[in-house]
Amino acid sequence: DMKVTQMPRYLIKRMGxxxxxxxxxxxxxxTMYWYRQDPGLGLQLIYISYDVDSNSEGDIPKGYRVSRKKREHFSLILDSAKTNQTSVYFCASRQGYEQYFGPGTRLTVL
Amino acid sequence: AQSVDQPDAHVTLSEGASLELRCSYSYSAAPYLFWYVQYPGQSLQFLLKYITGDTVVKGTKGFEAEFRKSNSSFNLKKSPAHWSDSAKYFCALEGGSNAKLTFGKGTKLSVKS
Structure with missing residues (x-):
């Protein structure tokens, strides 16, 4: 059974x-992806990774960076988080033309 | 540039009716088109895709979609609708060979029993 995991599921951080x-x-x-989902905006692509150390910006990369050192793991990093980065973040991996999504991480930045 | 428009933010219908969710796209070449569904509190699940060939494609859960190049649309259909189809539906487009998807803003479907 295809499975994508995300940790943590919920996170509260302070600005900065x-x-x-x-x-x-x-x-x-x-191929793996990071998206964010905000009410009324659908999913927006932050970064895509084509394999280890082969990453490409998506539509909204500003304020984010990624790391992929093993094919199985893809990390999203927010250096000095901002309140407008409060969102639900989804990771996905791709087989063929189909994407498999993780359960999401709800991030709140106070 | 590529874009996807789902003009209906909300659709409400009665159980047993036919459903059709609208999706239009803008892309200069042949697109790859997808529908995903998100049930309340859950993640997204793949429903179906159009890559090439038959313009009517069938997917999971009894859904199908029709690709119409003439008006750049890829509408999702199901008949009859069931209350369990209540969810948010996203249309998406992949243009070119970079594997990047552009999603529409989604249509929230409510099926009343």
Whole structure:
């Protein structure tokens, strides 16, 4: 069964703190994604990773960076979080044309 | 540039009726088109895709969609609708070979029993 995991599921941080969101998949998929979902805005692509150390900006990369040192793990990092980064973050991995989404991380930045 | 428009933020219908959720896209070449569904409190799940070939594609949960190049649309259909179809539906487009998807803002479907 295809599975994408995300940790943590819920996170509260203060403005200016660093944030690390983790994503894992056990399917050895090459391509992985980070999105954020805000009410009324659908999903917005932050970064895409085509494999280890092969990352590309999405539509809204500002304020974010990513790390992929193993194919199974894809991290999203917020250096000095801002209140407008409060959102639900989804990770996904891709097989063929289909994306498999993780359960999401609800991040609140106070 | 590529974009997806889902003009209906909310759709409400009665159980047993036919549902059709609208999606239009803008892309200069042949697009790859997708529908995903998000049930309340859950993540997104793949429903169906159009890559090439038959313009009517069938997916999971009894859904189908029709690709119409003439008016750049990819509408999702199901008949009859069931109360369990209540969810938010997202249309998405992949253009080119970079595997990047552009999602519409979604349509929230409410099916009343």
């Amino acid at each position: 703190e660093n944030v690390l969101l983790e994503c894992g998949q056990d399917m050895s998929h090459e």
